[in-house]
Every structure is written in C-alpha cells, then in structure tokens.
Amino acid sequence: MELWVSGFNAWGQLDFQSKASIGSPDIRTFKCVLQSQHIEILRTSLSATLVRTSSEIEEAGNLDDLLQLCVTRKDGLSSVAIAGNEKLAEVSGNSIKEYPSLTSFMNNDGQHLGDFEYFEQLAANQTTFTALSNSGKVWTWGDGRYESCLGREISEECPAQLPCIIEDLLDLPTGPIRKISSGGYVTAALTSGNDLYVWGGRAGQPTLLDQLSGTPEPVDLDGQDVLDIAVGADHILALTMERRLYVVGANKNGQLGLDVNELSKWREVTLPLEGRQIVSIHVGYKNSFLLVKNITQ
C-alpha cells in the first residue's frame, strides 16, 4: 500500500520519508510519502499524523496531547472526537458522553448525554458532534449558534446541546447512512447505496459549496456513486466508485493538490497511478491523505 499526501505541513506532519522538522513547507501536489504492506490512518490533528503500518505505529509532525495519548495506548481512539471548541465526545456501546476538554476526559470528568443505539462512528467539526449508529441513523448535537451544522431543527424536545436524530436522513432512496465525516462547519454522510449528502455552513463565511444549508442536500458528482468522503477544516474530498478523486474548497495550503487558489465547485484530481487505485481518503487540518493499492491485490 501507499500513502499519498498534499497540503498543510507546518510541523512536518506529512513528512514520513525524511525525518521531518518544524518549519517544513506545504506539499502542493499529491505525492507518495510512505509504502508498506499495510497502512491504516489512526488519527490526524492540527500538528501531527499517526499511521499504523504492518510493522509499527509511525508518527509525523509534532504530537499534541491527544495524539500522545493515542501513541501510549497504541490506538487511534476512534470512539473519541474533539471539536474546534475543545469539547470532547465519546461513544461507547449505546451511550454518549461529553467532556468540556481533553483534560476533563483524562480525569474522567464528563457528562452522560444519554443512551441511544449502538454507535459505530463519531465525528466532530468546529462546534458540532455527529454520531452514526449501526442501524444507519445519525445524531447531532453542539453549539446552537450554528444551527445549520446540526442538520436538524432546534426545538424544546431537541435542544442543540443534546443528541437528536436528523430525520431528513431517515428513509432515503438509497438506504441508511453507512459513513459520516465532519470538519470546519460542514458534515457529510454516505448512504449504503453510495449517495452523498452534505449540510452546514456558517453565516458570514463564504460557503464551501453552493448547496450548503441547514438540511442535508444530495451532492451530484457526474452521476457517480460515492465510495468515500472526507471533510476537512475548509476543504472536502470525495472518492467515487470509479476511484476518481474530487475536491472542493480552500487551497491556501495546497490541501486540494491542484494549482488553484480555491474551488467553489467540485473538480477532479487525476494522479499518475498506473496499475494502482485509491482505496480510501482522509483529511487532517487543511491537508489530505489518500491510501493507494495495486489493482491486482
């Protein structure tokens, strides 16, 4: 497998090849930085990247406290998500807990927000948490100032700060949700039938995408089915079933891997991948990660 990267690299969080140092320049076109029999992205943060290869856990950049904890536990802690406002959420089984900060999480000083369904995924953006259950339902909660990010209405029964279901994502034409991703002020969801939905936006900020609003809207990528989605701080990646990579959003740090200032409409990025294809996509803070495999494998 190969790891391809592009984007923000201030702490050398993309430099797996060389022993990186602080002050590295950004990487502005996708390039391969790591090869191994097996690569799995455990976690990304503002300043570091943690991957598991067939032999070991490898880090790049400068570890912050949460990634340090991941290294100690040899785990990506995927049941934990941290928002831009420093709040932290944790799902375990049916239950959701919220902590005011990483420190309170370490001290196990959190608040139980309720028991719902068995959770499989958890994501956070600047102010919102999103959780996905094994039956494909999506719960959101967070800062009520940014109602669009919740993808649902705020009401007395469903206040902003408590997990509530996004009803618009129930009974979709192509089935329940199978994947969620969140970043900046945007959240995205993929159905089991491979349709992509997005919602969010922040008033006063130019929207990443034309159709962004407070209700989940389907995204059309030349009519293709969507295999994977990754939402960053100010950019989005989408991978179609035909293994074509689409990008949109800011490019100040090269996170789109294209020679453009920014994109308000989706554009395809083509990479020199003879005999190989992208199998999954990931984002960090203003950077992008692609896992690439030989087609014959």
Place this chain on the structure above:
Amino acid sequence: MTATANRKLVDTCLRVFCDSEKLAGLVHSQTKSKIELRACGNPVLKLLLHLSNAIKNREGDFDLVVQRLDDLIALATEKFYAFPFKDVPPCWRDLFREASLLKFSALAVKGMWAHRNESFDLRTPSEEQMDEMVKTIDMALIMAGPPPSSDGQEQITSVFDLLQEIHEESIQLPKHDSPRKRRKVDGDTGVWHDRFPTSGVFEPSVLKPISKWSEPSFDEFEKYMLHPKDDHIGPEPLVIEGALKHWPARTKHPWKSPAYLLSKTIGGRRLVPIELGRTYVDEGWGQKIITFKEFIEHYILDPKSSALATGYLAQHDLFAQIPSLREDIAIPDYCFTSPPPPHHSSPLAEKHSKLAPLDEPLLNAWFGPARTISPLHTDPYHNILSQVVGRKYIRLYAPNESEKLYARGVEDGGVDMGNTSSLDIGLLVGWDDSEEERKEANERFPLFQEAEFMDCILEEGECLYIPVGWWHYVRSLTVSFSVSFWFN
C-alpha cells in the same frame, strides 16, 4: 532622521517582539505557566519559537515564515468563531497578537533578510511594506485587544510613534512622493482642495430652539444643572458657545483638513471600524474595518461617486487608538462638575443610577459624511457633544416623554434595545420617504405627535449638553466630526 526611527523600530522588533527566550521557556516548562499562551499547546509554541528565531536571525525562506504566521493568525481566528465571544480562551487572543507582532517584525526586517551581520541595510520600508505593517498590528489590536501588560501597551504605542515618524520623514523626501500617494484632485479645476465637500442636503427647520449660553463658567453650568427651571423635567439641554475656541483641532491642527487627518494616521493607514448603512437600526446595517484613507476617500470626500452605503465612524474611541489626535482636544471643564443623578421621570433612571462613577469622562469620535443619522436613543451618562467640524441637526425629548416614544425591548438574540426608540423621526415628520409612508407611520405610533421636543442645529465650534436619559436624534447636515464626552 528616518534611519534612527527605523533602527529603533527594528530594534524593538528583534529584542521585544521576537522574544525567543520567553517562548523557549514556555516550550520547556512542564508545569502550568501563568502565561496564557501555554494553553495553545506545545506544537503551537514550538512553531512560534521556530519563527521567532528565524526572524531574529533573518534566515530561512522569508515568504514561508510570513505564511506560517498567517496560518497561526488564521488558526486563532477560527477559534474566535468556534467559541461564544465570552468563552474564547485567552490563549487564542494571545496567539493572534503574538503571531501578528512576529509578522510585523518579519516585515520590518524584510530589507535585511539573509544579512545576518549587524550592518543593517536600513532602507526605509516601502509604501507597501508600511501598509502591511500598520494593517498587521492594528488588526491585532482590534481582534485580540491590546497587550495585557502596561509594558506591552507602551511598546505598541512607541511602535506606532516610530511608524508615524518614518512616514513623516518619507513624505518630506521628494523621491518618495510616488503618484500613488497623491490624493484625488478636483475634476473641474485640477486643483486639490484640502477641505471637505460642502454638500446641500435637506435641512430641517428648528421649531423649538434650545437655549444658548456663551461660555458659562464652571459654577454657572453646575448651577444650571442642579437647579432646573422645571423640577418635573430636570436639567434641560443647553447649547454652549465658544467653549472650543482654544482647541488645536479648531486652530493650528485643523480637523477640517483632510490632509491633516491623513497625516496623523500614518498616511491614512490606520484601521478604523466603520458602520455601514443609514442607521444602526436598518436592515442590512453592518460594520467593516477599513483604512482611514479608504474611509476619507470613498465615504467622506466622494460619497456620491460610488454606490457605497453611507459609512460612519461612530462611537469609536479613536483617541485611545491614536493618542496624538487626543492632544488636539481638551476635556471641557463642564465634564468635571457634579451633575444631578438621573431624573426620576426616566424609565431608565434606576438602571442608569447603578452605573459606577467614571474616573474620567468617556471619549468617543463621530466622523461621517452628510446624511448620517443616529436614531432616537438615550445614553446612560450626561454628555457634552462637541462639534469640531460641520453641522448637525439634533432633536431631543425629555425623559418624561418616554412613553410616547415607543422604546424597543430585548430583541431576538437577547440584545437589549431598551435605550433605542422604534420611532424613525425623519419618516414621522416627513423629511424622508413619501407622504403616504409618513401617514402610515403616524398611525402606527399615534402618541408621537403629542411628544414635546426641543431642537437645534449644532454649529461648528458649539457644544450641546445632553442630560442623562434625554432621548436624542442626530442628523448630519454636512461632513461632520464630533466628539462626545460622557460623564456622571
């Protein structure tokens, strides 16, 4: 000499703003530090230290150093939005300020980047460099607030003084007189007139003139306030003549001269917050931060040429930002009298009485073109409104008229608008909009016609005493620059 000012500036940047020792101390301290910046986390501190060293030694890729500082400023800005305003952890404001001061320093030493020896190439910063430097540091003050320590605040003040000095030297040298700096000239005559336009806007007639008094003494004024004609109303507004005649702003440092105002703001480079839209209660009202020069050129000197909204530099403490303008005015002695407490007839009297006594009067600048309107409202302090440049129509209603004035309440988003009236005076009296709209508005607010008022046109050089709790509506008739002095 510019070289001296420039050397001092570079010196401050390298020795004070690039504080690598402090940053290194924070990176290596494992214990909780009193310095808030610590809370940004070690990666951020290490990057700041790296950038500080790069600037100190003027090594590495200059553009990358500036980009990384912009990245950190962007990170801090993202945090300002992620938290409710009151909950933003102080470390992110500090990061915004530290990164901005480092960026300022990088720009200041740009000319000698990659020259590590001490024989500085002390070229005066270019126009563009000056633009960027002033913008960087002003933006930090506006977004992150002044440094918490008084030392830090003094350093910022001295940096602005040095920039002002560098600017003044540069405009005296003819070789620096680039065409870019020459201001717009009169289209017909081709001559630059150093004055504000005198436009003819509609002028309301004064129906109930406020009494005037030429230079009352301190005691006379205090007595005027403490012994009102009518105890049911309390002290009444008063136009004071002659009180500003010694102000430098009206004599040797004329604020009616655009060139003077531009010269005091580092060539118009200082950033100011501007209110856009006719009044702050209008839909689509907004604020933006622009340079003083843009404000003067687009909103004051040439407001008709563009389709821009009315821009108003309103209720801004310009004098804290630009202390040298503060020296052009003086706090009127009247502000140091002991005024009576808020009059019992004011529905806001109790609220206003709870305000702590001010150590010093609160100063605000009000600078805008003709046609700015401050809608009918009350303030929590007595006010000496001083008219330095231009003319304004002002209409006042006593506190005991409050129930005819339809005060607004707590509105969507929890903002208390109880000090602002729902009444649009210009519409209700028929100065603006159509006759039909006037009738409609009067039907909606039937008590308005019964409300007693007083009015005046405040002329250049006059002051208006507005007692606390009095409702006032202010409409500029020309380009106008006023200073309000709040006291209690």
